[in-house]
Amino acid sequence: MSKQLNLDTDNFDAVSYESWKEKITKDLKGKPFDGLSYEIEPGIEIHAAQHGDLIDAKQPLVFPSPWKIGEAFDIKAGQEAATNSLLLEGLQGGVETVFLDLLGDDDPDFDLVMQDVYLDMIHIICRGTMKQLSAARVYFYDKPCAVNFIKCQDKTDLPSEQIAAALHSLTDQLELGYSTQECAAIVSINSEILTMTATLRAIHRLWPLVCQGFEVEPTPLHIIGLLSTNADASEKHTEMIRAATKSISAIIGGCSDVIARPSQGHQDERFARRIARNALHILREESFVGEVNDPSAGSYYIEALTDKLAKKAWATFQAQEAARV
Secondary structure, X not given: OOOOOOOOHHHOOOOOXXXXXXXXXXXXXXXXXXXXXXXXXXXXXXXXXXXXXXXXXXXXXXXOOOOEEEEEEEEOOOOHHHHHHHHHHHHHOOOXXXXXXXXXXXXXXXXXXXXXXXXXXXXXXXXXXXXXXXXXXXXXXXXXXXXXXXXXXXXXXXXXXXXHHHHHHHHHHHHOOOOOOOOEEEEEEOOOHHHHHHHHHHHHHHHHHHHHHOOOOOOOOEEEEEEOOOOOHHHHXXXXXXXXXXXXXXXXXXXXXXXXXXXXXXXXXXXXXXXXXXXXXXXXXXXXXXXXXXXXXXXXXXXXXXXXXXXXHHHHHHHHHHHHO
16 A cells, blocks of 8 residues: 655745855856846846745736637638638637738638638637728628737837737727727747746736726736747748747746647648647647646746836836827
């Protein structure tokens, strides 16, 4: 009969930051302790060795659950039939969220794009210019489906500016009369797993402050994680592996929908799309990523980085909003 293991954590002595720092310094064997500091972006530097003494304890964030598997489709006038074929194949492959990237100056034929699609069974996200979104709104106005219309944002590589851009988008939606349940932010997900996780968590943390400005009660925020792709065709196989890392950071960071995109350079686009979708199925059905709410809560490094990014992004957001008035 196996003996039950009883772990009494009260018997472990607390380890202070100073004693931890002393041990790390010894292990560095003469290399400077400060050499473990890294610049995330201009104005944000973080040390790799974090400790509970250095951060303020916070309650775990609340994410929408469960997260949904999505796929991105380019929508352009003249290519509706080809897009519809890819869309139907994606839905048969388990896609729950359809991300429509509206391209071109001419309005596409949405009837043809959405032919044979059961709209009441999926979540649809439309991204485009105000003109492009107006045509999409007309089509989906009386359709039995959940739809988010999100205006294109300026691209940026700086995490704090990504956060500020997401807050601007959410502010615009609230000003248009969207309820908090209808609001959503789109974030491009890169392969910097720790920074990306902290970036997403910072958006969740700042969302209640945005709601406070509109005097509305916050609800769990929907963040659409759009997996970025590398345009270098020579890295098409490596990019499929990177997609898994990006997906993990999107899920751990609290994305409600993770949008797969095929890696570039494949001669068979349908094959690339199937691989991208199946990677998300494996993460959810076999790896159970996302079963724990806010799993990175309590990670000293991610908590510290979340705080730094949130503070800088909120200051940037407030300054930009003041300039818009």
